[in-house]
Amino acid sequence: MSRIIAQKVLMNTAVVRQSIGGISCSAIGGICSNNVGDISRRPFGSHADWHGTTIVCVRKNGQVCMMGDGQVSMGSMMVKPNAKKIRRITNPKNENAKDTIVGFAGSTADAFTLLERLEGKLDEYPGQLARSCVELAKGWRTDKYLRRLEASLLVADDTVSLELTGNGDVLESHDGVLGIGSGSAYAIAAARALKDIDELSAEDVAKRSMEIASDMCVYTNKSFMVETMDTAEEEEKKDETEEK
Numbered sequence: 489m490s491r492i493i494a495q496k497v498l499m500n501t502a503v504v505r506q507s508i509g510g511i512s513c514s515a516i517g518g519i520c521s522n523n524v525g526d527i528s529r530r531p532f533g534s535h536a537d538w539h540g541t542t543i544v545c546v547r548k549n550g551q552v553c554m555m556g557d558g559q560v561s562m563g564s565m566m567v568k569p570n571a572k573k574i575r576r577i578t579n580p581k582n583e584n585a586k587d588t589i590v591g592f593a594g595s596t597a598d599a600f601t602l603l604e605r606l607e608g609k610l611d612e613y614p615g616q617l618a619r620s621c622v623e624l625a626k627g628w629r630t631d632k633y634l635r636r637l638e639a640s641l642l643v644a645d646d647t648v649s650l651e652l653t654g655n656g657d658v659l660e661s662h663d664g665v666l667g668i669g670s671g672s673a674y675a676i677a678a679a680r681a682l683k684d685i686d687e688l689s690a691e692d693v694a695k696r697s698m699e700i701a702s703d704m705c706v707y708t709n710k711s712f713m714v715e716t717m718d719t720a721e722e723e724e725k726k727d728e729t730e731e732k
Contacts, residue, residue: 540707541573542671543591544697545642545649546679547664548690550719552644554589555694557671557702558711560596570711571596577607584614586645589715593669594639602628602639602652617645621658629656640668646720671705691716 543556560568573592579585588610592599605627609620621643628634641652651659651666659666665683667676678697682688688696691714702708 541593541669542667542675542698542701542705542708543573543593543642543669544667544672544675544679544694544701545589545591545644545665546683546690546694546697547644547649547719548683548688548693550721551690551716552589552646552649552719553690553694553714553716554591554642554644555691555698555712555714556591556669557698557708558713559707559709561707566709569709572713573599574713574715575603576715577603577610579611579614582611582614585610586615586617587717588617589644589717591642591668592639593672595637598637599639599641601637602634602641605634606641606643617643618648618650618658618660621650621652625652625656625658628652628654642666642668644717646717669708671701671708674704675701 540561541557541559543554545552545554547553554574556573558568558570558573559566560571575590577588577590588606590603590606592603602624606620606624609623610617613619613623628637635654637654640654643650643652648660649664649666651657651661651668653659663680663683665676665679667673667679675697678700679693682693682696685693694714695712698708698712699710702710
């Protein structure tokens, strides 16, 4: 009996030693699994990873504001402080087209690939941002090439703000606040707390939220870029005022 117990102890000890070299093993029962082949550890493009930046979008009092930082990080090193991570898409040739603000987090090349695809969808469905985003998300999720792209997008026009992910999600915020990137949790929490202060505009809320996020997230700096536009309701009010 004692010989059998000793043999089991030696087997389990040998199994534990095999954990060196990328093979993780259970010390109980000798169950082994190679981390290299473990599907839960493979970096798919559709996986909702955090990306080293912060982009926040706030809708308040007839204004839409999208703001982001400019830091570009490579591992633990900061390589650029003033990258332009927010774009405004315009199409003056099409009367039905609306201006659209886009912010991205993740790989720059991947983000611009998705941005070009989004512009194509907006040309195909002018003035229909939600439908354009759904069509982009469908392709992003199902296309063999696109689903490997590592980026997240925030898009907004005068009617709606949306978040797009590689999982096929097209998300609209219930309170007018959205965020992506490694510091997004801090920015969203701050924006929701500040949004109820009547004296603050959408841009004020976004700026203070980004300042808080930059103080807490090491991948976010204070070199902010901002894009704003009036909502559809605000445009209607201005038209009514001019008519009177």
